[in-house]
Amino acid sequence: MIVNRNLKFGQVLFYTWKSILYYAVLSVLVYFLHHELEIDDLSVPFNAVALLSTALAIFLGFKNNSAYDRWWEARKIWGLLVNYSRAWGREILTLSFAVEGDPSGELDAWRHRLIYRHIAFVHALRVFLRGRHEYNNIDEQWIETSNTYDDIRPFLSAAEAEEVLSKENPPNYLLMIQGRELLEAHRRGWLSDYRFVQLSQTLTEFNNHQGKSERIKNTPFPRAYSFFSRVFVFLHGTLVPFAFVEVLGIFNIPLALLINFIFLSLDQIGERTEDPFENRPSDTPLTSISVTIEQNLKEMLDETDLPQKTEKIHGVIF
Template sequence: MIVSRNIKFKQILHYTWRQLLYYIILSTLIVILHDVYEVIFFNIPSYTIAALGTALAIFLGFKNDHAYDRWWEARKIWGLMVNYSRAWTRQVLTLIIPTSIDEEAEAREFHQKLVYRHLAFVNALRVFLRKKLEYNKTSLKELFIEENTYLDAKPFLSSEEFEIFKKQNNPPNYLIQRQGEDLKYAFQRGWLSDYRFVKMEETLVDFNDIQGMSERIKNTPLPRQYTYFSRIFVLIHCTLLPMVFVSELGWKTIPIALAVSFVFLALDLIGERTEDPFENRLEDTPMTALSVTIETNLREQLRESQENFPEKYNSENGIVF
């Protein structure tokens, strides 16, 4: 997620240089043909581009509105993840009660295991939703890695459980299943009453809902016809611009057509880059930062030493992942 109020020009240029180069070459070529070779074929009436521009602006506004709705829904879902994670830890610590003093040490280890496994679930779900994608910090070039390794979940699981976990088709769901099995164990030990068992199981269902809602956004993209036709319409509109301006503006056509083209190009790219919030791109939901927040809060609830807390997550170049 971009948090800086000012976006660096190199970040903009990274995604737009090809289109901008096309518009510069096209505008220059049209001006040369019109002024040097007196080609009048390009004298297109201005009202044609005005009508097309109005329709395109409405179309892009509709697309961007729905793209933002998807991004904001993803952020709200992970806001629920933060809230329910805190609630889950509180329930583990206050509702799972050993039946005797002799069981208190074992119960504390059990509490920690449930909380740590939940931290593994948070990190696993983040990796499960995202492509494995890294960035060159200087050029911001995207570098894809095909395999999800789930190494961020490894510190919170035993070595045996991690080996089983990483081989699952849906690793986060496997961890929720294991949490339910451990709740059953606690109930059988007498550490949970019927009512407390049901309440904690309801929290696990909430985590299932969070995963399901995230998967729905991940696996159901904004209808691709919006993305495809918006790209085509922007190309047509920006191609016609210099043909309309050239008879009145001459060489001024080049910077003015480029500026207007950039506006429509930027609107199209904003929607395209926002509509899929779980792709580990610059504009995505900051799940890594939220995972660090969750880990810090849960370790604090366990009353662990601050030495065990993860490092505070800071933005890099105005971007939070």
């Protein structure tokens, strides 16, 4: 997630330089053909281009609003995951009670195990959604961001980690193990019927968060919006130099580039916002949220070796 108020031109240029180069060459070529070689049949009616610009602006605005809705929904889902994770830690620690005759420390070990396994679930869900190890180009520097299942190993036993990672859906399997542990705690008397149901409901919320995230991840933004926006921006950008060449002369070159850059930027904003789980600079900051949850739950266990909050890298938090 980009947190700096100002974007560096290098970050914008990384995604747009090919198109800008095309529009620059085209603008220079149109000027040269019209004014140097005196070819008079290159002009396009200004009103036609202006009408196309208006229609394209409306289309891009609708597309960007729809793409932002996907991004904001993803952020709300993970914001709720933070809240329910804190509730999970509190409920595990306050709703379970030892019974007479239990070996000393067994309940504490169970509590620690369930909280640590939930931290593993959060990190596993992050990796599952992003789906790959990602390198990001920020300010012309390649930044490596951790996105592997090795991040969950410190929170599980070696055998359990291998079992979980052998599954197609590791985060879902971790929730299954949590459910088994709750059932065992209920059988041993650590949880009453009501408290068992309450914890099971919280566990179900984690299923809901995963399912909602997978819905966004696995349902692409309507391809017609993305395809036709690129086509329309390209066609519009190609026509712009022809609309001003006769009136502005050489000043047509910078003006055409400015107009095309505006529409190109609007199109790219939607393209970079529509898929919030790709581990790109503009995406939902899953790593930062995961570390926050880990930090909060470890603090509930009175641990002092807490992870450091994710620092922004060139104005970006992953």
